[in-house]
Amino acid sequence: MTTPDTKINPKIVVALDYADAPSALALANQLDPSQCRLKVGKELFTAAGPQLVETLVDKGYGVFLDLKFHDIPNTVAKACEAAARLGVWMLNVHASGGQPMMEAAKEGVAKSGHQPLLIAVTILTSMDQQVMQSLGIPGTLQDQVLRLARLTQAAGLDGVVCSAQEAPVLRSTLGENFCLVTPGIRPRNASLDDQSRVVTPADALRQGSSYLVIGRPITRAADPLQALRDINHEISLI
């Protein structure tokens, strides 16, 4: 097995799910871009805006702008163009917006003059088979993740957000170069919170994840820096 080189290509993406910029910067200022990348999601972006994203980029962090765009193709294209202009490392849309929407997203990114990774959310890691059924989506959850991931690849995107539980089948079907970004990561004995499809950090990498998105197990730990160090140590042993 290969040893993940966490220094050159950190595998952990810390979800900065904070209510304001000072709280997010308090953690970012203690971390180092060689230890992790950072994710800005809907809560923080709505509160702190593009300026915070640019600040994190200027600090040298790879920033995943997790706004999960899902709208008509023209609107998503323009949103992706604007997001890519912030200099982020990665951004995303919802695969359930369909192939034309994802193709428009890709065109929008191309127009920005930047080259972030563009990925699509398949089925949220908080969802389970029962929730899928309640939405009237037929088949197994894994089948639906695979269907949306194939559509994402056909649209020319770089990868998907999925659970590491689906990583083995996606990796074998979609190839080594398709990026699998996996939230729902929980160290052994950690609280699941609102996540349903969870995997430990080391198991997620063994299953084929490219990047691990981790929020509360780090940000709500008594010592977030130590929690990140522990997880980086765990995955360095693979």
Ligand SMILES: O=c1ccn([C@@H]2O[C@H](COP(=O)(O)O)[C@@H](O)[C@H]2O)c(=O)[nH]1
């Ligand atoms: O399917 C998805 C897509 C995105 N997320 C985001 O990842 C983090 C997970 O945070 P935890 O605190 O580790 O649960 C959060 O920002 C979500 O918005 C996801 O969980 N699942």
